[in-house]
Amino acid sequence: MPSDVTPDPMDHPLVFGQRMQVFRTRRGMSRTVLAGLLGKSPSWVKQVENGTLHTPGLPMILRVAEVLRVRNLGELTGDQTMPVDLFIGPGHAKLPAVRDAIDDFPFAADREAPSAAHLSARLASAWSARHSAPNHREVIGGLLPGLIRDAQLAVRQADRAPERRAAQAVLAEVYGLSQFFLAYQPDSALLWRAAERGMVAAQESEDPHAIGVAAWLTAQAHRDSGPAHFDAADAVTLKTLRHLTPLLPDASDDVRAIAGALQFEAGYTAARRGDTGSAWNRWDTARKVAKRLPADYYHPATSFSRAVMGAHAVTVAVELHAGGESVRQAAKADARTIPSRPRRARHRIEEARGYQLDGQPEAALATLDKAYEAAPETIRYNGYARRIILEETESKSQVHRRRAAELAVKIGVLAA
Structure with missing residues (x-):
């Protein structure tokens, strides 16, 4: 060598x-x-x-x-007797069916495709089902194969440019929903394939909302790939914001919300870099966008809303490794206002990270119990939660070890 x-x-x-x-x-x-x-x-x-x-x-x-x-x-x-996957959860039983649908190549003559309006209604129902389900991958894993194939077919059968753009917009957002199912599962290549196809479909659609959602998901994929990819995450986020900003005065709530979500994504990446000033400035910009949205508004893909800004503040503090600030922000954030069960569980995991950073392992474990109650599948696939639980199984406190072991069994990290 x-x-x-x-x-x-x-x-x-x-x-x-x-x-x-x-x-x-x-x-x-x-x-x-x-x-x-x-x-x-x-x-x-x-x-x-x-x-x-x-x-x-x-x-x-x-x-x-x-x-x-x-x-x-x-x-x-180097110890192959320790094959614990932290950031990859168990492969879901419906993963093969979703993979087959993404990789399928339907021909236009196979059957008549549903209209874009019909597909949009099904997509909205799928998002609603995801937010209300504790086992959300099970629910959307059953809906995605048919939705993906029908959306692909609608694009292929569209004869006129307006119809084709409308179908591409729906297809892009269907690929977006699929990424929530694929995240942290043992097929990262499939996740990237869905992300790239979603971005292409969004660009073909010329629809601002579809473009924003695809960019939001792509930026997250880059950021989660590590510090070497932070610049790529920022490039996607900031370029999309430049594209959307001139449209905002006359834009729908959904488009304004995706712009706010992208502002927060820029802050999230800054926090990962350790850039405190930029992280909080971007969070504050996003908060101002959220305040201009209706009080009961909730964006289905990004969860952007007034209700989620407290949770976002916890995330910024945690990513900056500021334990005390994380706990202070957690005390101000009201998880009960977040209508989505998986997003509420994600917030609880972020709170638990803050408690552990602040030297409060008992509070961290108690908060992870709340995350499990809200959405077991979220904590089961979350690497941060798995790390905290495994770490506390080595605690000097017998009480902490027992509680962590019970959680580890629940989420499948340890055998019963």
């Missing part, structure tokens, strides 16, 4: 520190940045990587895995 080739972290002889260095380098992260995110010094990172310090305990291994977005702990530790 040439000396300048990065070794494969699955190569058995590599020890923990070397594996950590490989993943850090692949993420485009400096030792200083990794150290800051772990609450350690750059010299500590260097000593772990060069083997001067021994492999840290499980709680720190879990934090390293979270920061570096290492999905399987076995890849980081």
Whole structure:
């Protein structure tokens, strides 16, 4: 192997520190940045990587895995008896059917496609069902295959340009819904395929709302790929905002909401970078957009609304690793105002991250219990929740260990 080739972290002889260095380098992260995110010094990172310090305990291994977005702990530790997937949940039983629909290539003569209006009504019903269901992947996993195929067919059968653009707009948003089903499942290539097809369909539609939703989802996909992709996330977000801004004075609530959601996404990425000023400035800009929306408005794809801004503030504080501020923001946010069960569960997980950052593991576990009550599938697929639970199974407190173990069994991380 040439000396300048990065070794494969699955190569058995590599020890923990070397594996950590490989993943850090692949993420485009400096030792200083990794150290800051772990609450350690750059010299500590260097000593772990060069083997001067021994492999840290499980709680720190879990934090390293979270920061570096290492999905399987076995890849980081070299111990294949530890095949815990942090950021990939269990493959859902309906995943093959959704995959087949996305990969299908319907011919225009197969059958008559439903109208764009009919598809839009079905899409709205699917979003409503997702928000009200505790096991939301089960629900939309059953609806998506038919919806995807019908939307694909509608595009192919559209004869006139206006009809084709309308069908493309619906297809783009159907691909958007599919990404909520595919996220954190063991087929990242399929997720990216849906994201890219959604963006192409949105651009073909020329519909501002469809373009905004596709950009919002694409920016998240880039950001979740690690620090090396933050610039790509910002490029998508800011370019789309420049496209939408001139349209906002006469825009619908949905278009104004997606612009607000994109403002927050820019703040979210800034928080991931550690840019406190930009993160909170973007959050405040988004909050002002939300205040101009009707009090009961709730965007189906992004959850953008007045109700979600408190939850967004918790997320910003958590991503900035500000434990005390996270707890203060959590105290101000009212989860009960969030009408979506999966989004409410996601907020509870963010609150739990804040409590753990603030040194309150008991409150973190109690909050994760609330997340499970709201939407079991959300916590089951969430890497941050899985990390907190696994970390607390190693707690010095017997009470914490027992409570964490019970949660771990519920979400399938540990066997009963």
